[in-house]
Amino acid sequence: MAIGFGIANVLGFPTARWQTSQQRSIDGDDAVTTIVEPVPEWSHPEFKKFEVIHESRLYFEGRFRNEPIDSVIRKYRFFVYLDSEGKTAFVQATKKLWHEAFRRIEKDQHATLKWEEREIDLITLGTKLAPRIGGGWFGDMKIAKVETAGIFGPNVATSDEWERYEQTGRLSAIIIDFTFGDNDYKLMLCQDSTIVIYRELAEIENLAFVKTILTWIATAK
Numbered sequence: 001m002a003i004g005f006g007i008a009n010v011l012g013f014p015t016a017r018w019q020t021s022q023q024r025s026i027d028g029d030d031a032v033t034t035i036v037e038p039v040p041e042w043s044h045p046e047f048k049k050f051e052v053i054h055e056s057r058l059y060f061e062g063r064f065r066n067e068p069i070d071s072v073i074r075k076y077r078f079f080v081y082l083d084s085e086g087k088t089a090f091v092q093a094t095k096k097l098w099h100e101a102f103r104r105i106e107k108d109q110h111a112t113l114k115w116e117e118r119e120i121d122l123i124t125l126g127t128k129l130a131p132r133i134g135g136g137w138f139g140d141m142k143i144a145k146v147e148t149a150g151i152f153g154p155n156v157a158t159s160d161e162w163e164r165y166e167q168t169g170r171l172s173a174i175i176i177d178f179t180f181g182d183n184d185y186k187l188m189l190c191q192d193s194t195i196v197i198y199r200e201l202a203e204i205e206n207l208a209f210v211k212t213i214l215t216w217i218a219t220a221k
Contacts, residue, residue, distance in 0.1 A: 001199070001200045002196055002197065002198045002199070002200070003092070003196070003197050003200040003206060004092070004094075004194055004195065004196040004197075005090050005091060005092055005194070005195050005206075005210050006090075006091040006093065006095055006098055006099075006117070006192075006193065006194050007088065007089070007090060007091070007117075007118045007193040007194075007195065007210075007214065008088070008089045008091060008102065008115045008116065008117055008118060008193075009087060009088060009089075009115065009116050009117075009118060010082070010086070010087060010088065010089045010113065010114070010115045011086075011087070011112075011113070011114040011115070012111075012112030012113050012114055013036075013050075013080075013082055013086060013089060013113055013115075014036045014105075014111075014112065014113065015038065015048065015050075015082070015086070016038065017035070017036065017037050017038065018035070018036045018105075019033055019034065019035040019036070020033045020034045020035075020104055020105060020108045020111075021108055021109060021110060032055040032056060032057055032073055032104075033055050034052065034053070034054045034055065034101050034104045034105055035052070035053040035054075036050050036051075036052055036080075036105070037050060037051050037052075037053070038050055039051055039079075044204065044207075045084070046083065046084050046207075046211075047081040047082065047083060047084070047090070047207055048081070048082045048084075049079060049080075049081055049082075050079065050080045050081075050082065051077060051078075051079055051080075052077070052078050052079070052080055052093075052098075052101055053075060053076070053077050054075070054076045054077075054078070054097065054100065054101040054104075055073050055074065055075050055076075056073070056074055056076065056100065057071050057072070057073055057074075058071060058072050058073075058074050059071045060072075076093075076097055076101075078091070078092055078093035078097065078098065078101075079091075079092045079093075080092075080098075081207055089115070090207060090210055090211075095192065095194060099117075102115050117192055117193060118192075118193035119191060119192060119193055120189055120190070120191055120192075120193050120217065122136075122171045122172075122173070122174055122189065122191050123166070123171060125174070125189070125217065126157055126171065126174060129157075129174075129176060130155075130157040130158050131155070131157075132176045132177050132178070133156060133157035133174050133175065133176055134152060134153070134154070134156065134175045134176065134177060134186065135150060135151060135152030135153070135156060135174070135175040136150065136151060136152075136156070136157070136162070136165075136171055136173060136174045136175065137149070137150045137171075137172050137173040137174075138150070138151075138165045138166070138168075138169035138170060138171055138172060139169060139170050139172045140169055140170045141165075141168055141169040142168045142169065143168055143169075148172075149165060149169065151165055152175065157174075170191075171191070172190060172191050173188050173189065173190040173191065174188070174189050175187070175188050176188075176189060178213065178216075180209050180212060185197060185198065185199055185209075186198045186199075187213065189213075189217070195210055195213055197209060197210075
């Protein structure tokens with residue numbers, strides 16, 4: 001089972017229970033809100049753990065108790081792990097979900113949160129790690145009727161096809177082989193700093209793995 005983390009640089013992430021201001025919408029419907037709650041049973045020397053409860057309004061045509069409805073509020077829950085310095089957030093959620101939640105928190109009148117998504121220079125990293133790369137995804141392709149393309153195989157990063165795809169599109173993700181502990185893993189590194197591990201470990205091991213990957217990226221030669 002794969003597991004993914006988004007990585008963000010943060011400042012002023014709420015460390016006590018916090019929620020966005022409650023304001024009723026213009027049409028009288030309940031307003032959506034986002035709540036951040038520390039996980040009390042969590043204890044770790046390097047990470048604090050928070051549960052984020054994020055509401056989002058879904059619009060559709062429907063019926064409830066024989067009355068027409070056009071929307072419903074859905075609750076999403078995901079975890080955020082904050083490093084000991086309070087500067088890096090490891091977010092276990094889809095990019096769309098956690099970006100929406102973080103933007104709502106940041107825009108709240110009482111918020112202290114400032115954040116920015118990290119980015120990985122895949123082109124530079126790819127030249128250093130070519131032998132480890134087993135595939136890649138390219139977006140914004142300048143090819144008729146093709147928006148996204150993937151290419152995979154041994155030594156693919158040094159192939160003519162890879163070079164052609166780099167010239168006709170934007171490298172958005174690479175698949176690499178990585179050794180952690182005594183085992184080999186495949187993982188995907190995305191330009192937006194999303195890290196996907198194609199094998200879920202225990203919770204603490206996942207965090208240690210992602211932290212190791214970030215250090216490895218910073219020092220890759």
